[in-house]
Amino acid sequence: xxxxxxxxxxxxxxxxxxxxxxxxxxxxxxxxxxxxxxxxxxxxxxxxxxxxxxxxxxxxxxxxxxxxxxxxxxxxxxxxxxxxxxxxxxxxxxxxxxxxxxxxxxxxxxxxxxxxxxxxxxxxxxxxxxxxxx
Amino acid sequence: xxxxxxxxxxxxxxxxxxxxxxxxxxxxxxxxxxxxxxxxxxxxxxxxxxxxxxxxxxxxxxxxxxxxxxxxxxxxxxxxxxxxxxxxxxxxxxxxxxxxxxxxxxxxxxxxxxxxxxxxxxxxxxxxxxxxxxxxxxxxxxxxxxxxxxxxxxxxxxxxxxxxxxxxx
Numbered sequence: 001x002x003x004x005x006x007x008x009x010x011x012x013x014x015x016x017x018x019x020x021x022x023x024x025x026x027x028x029x030x031x032x033x034x035x036x037x038x039x040x041x042x043x044x045x046x047x048x049x050x051x052x053x054x055x056x057x058x059x060x061x062x063x064x065x066x067x068x069x070x071x072x073x074x075x076x077x078x079x080x081x082x083x084x085x086x087x088x089x090x091x092x093x094x095x096x097x098x099x100x101x102x103x104x105x106x107x108x109x110x111x112x113x114x115x116x117x118x119x120x121x122x123x124x125x126x127x128x129x130x131x132x133x134x
Numbered sequence: 135x136x137x138x139x140x141x142x143x144x145x146x147x148x149x150x151x152x153x154x155x156x157x158x159x160x161x162x163x164x165x166x167x168x169x170x171x172x173x174x175x176x177x178x179x180x181x182x183x184x185x186x187x188x189x190x191x192x193x194x195x196x197x198x199x200x201x202x203x204x205x206x207x208x209x210x211x212x213x214x215x216x217x218x219x220x221x222x223x224x225x226x227x228x229x230x231x232x233x234x235x236x237x238x239x240x241x242x243x244x245x246x247x248x249x250x251x252x253x254x255x256x257x258x259x260x261x262x263x264x265x266x267x268x269x270x271x272x273x274x275x276x277x278x279x280x281x282x283x284x285x286x287x288x289x290x291x292x293x294x295x296x297x298x299x300x301x302x303x
Binding site: 026029030033034037038039040041042043044045046047048049050051052053054055056057081 | 138139160192194234237241245248252255258266267268269270271272273274275276278
């Protein structure tokens with residue numbers, strides 16, 4: 001069970017150090033543990049599983065595809081459930097620009113500039129993008 | 135909106151109080167004839183459905199009772215191995231009850247100690263400085279909220295119908 005973060009980008013980040021390899025491993029480990037934790041604890045059968053968690057400062061949204069690709073988005077607290085947004089990112093951006101791209105090897109770091117720019121403009125176009133607590 | 139269960143965890147991660155208020159769990163009892171078309175496997179000392187989901191019996195459901203008699207892990211109440219029992223066509227037709235496995239007290243202790251560490255990692259991963267630990271965790275069937283007291287940590291689980299949720303705890 002190896003985890004490889006294939007892409008990570010952020011638009012506003014107040015911490016001085018940026019994404020490190022350590023952070024990716026930490027995030028993968030945490031998400032894996034949370035998933036097994038809730039599958040044990042859940043009182044009813046779950047359909048979608050873990051959706052999101054929030055702390056006092058940020059909210060982390062999670063979506064996993066049946067193929068095992070995990071999409072994670074960190075947002076402000078005011079953002080409602082955006083599982084559909086993540087699903088859209090997967091179906092309209094990832095599948096279109098990465099899976100269908102013969103030059104991109106699946107499972108390795110994403111090298112496609114087209115994907116990065118499309119993702120960036122997609123995120124900026126989201127309705128809750130500009131609603132940020134100053 | 136109903137409260138499913140309450141876990142009170144101390145600062146060291148030990149469970150000090152637990153209360154369950156589940157609505158009755160869905161259990162399905164069916165009569166089977168040889169051969170059994172569900173694939174069962176041993177998971178965590180329980181016999182769990184791993185393939186062959188049908189008729190309300192889902193993957194992940196555990197064998198709760200055979201012919202009306204509650205099972206004891208992977209053995210029947212008399213001590214026979216269930217998998218061996220089910221391989222023998224002479225024992226059929228057999229009536230088996232499946233349902234979501236209940237947590238044993240050992241498992242509850244382990245889950246409670248996982249709470250604290252998971253939620254602390256959540257604060258380290260924060261893109262903003264000075265984030266607290268996880269305050270609320272959502273899934274499609276339940277919501278886990280934490281109330282912090284000075285030296286205690288309580289975690290409430292609140293039921294959610296999929297969809298709307300009110301403001302945090």
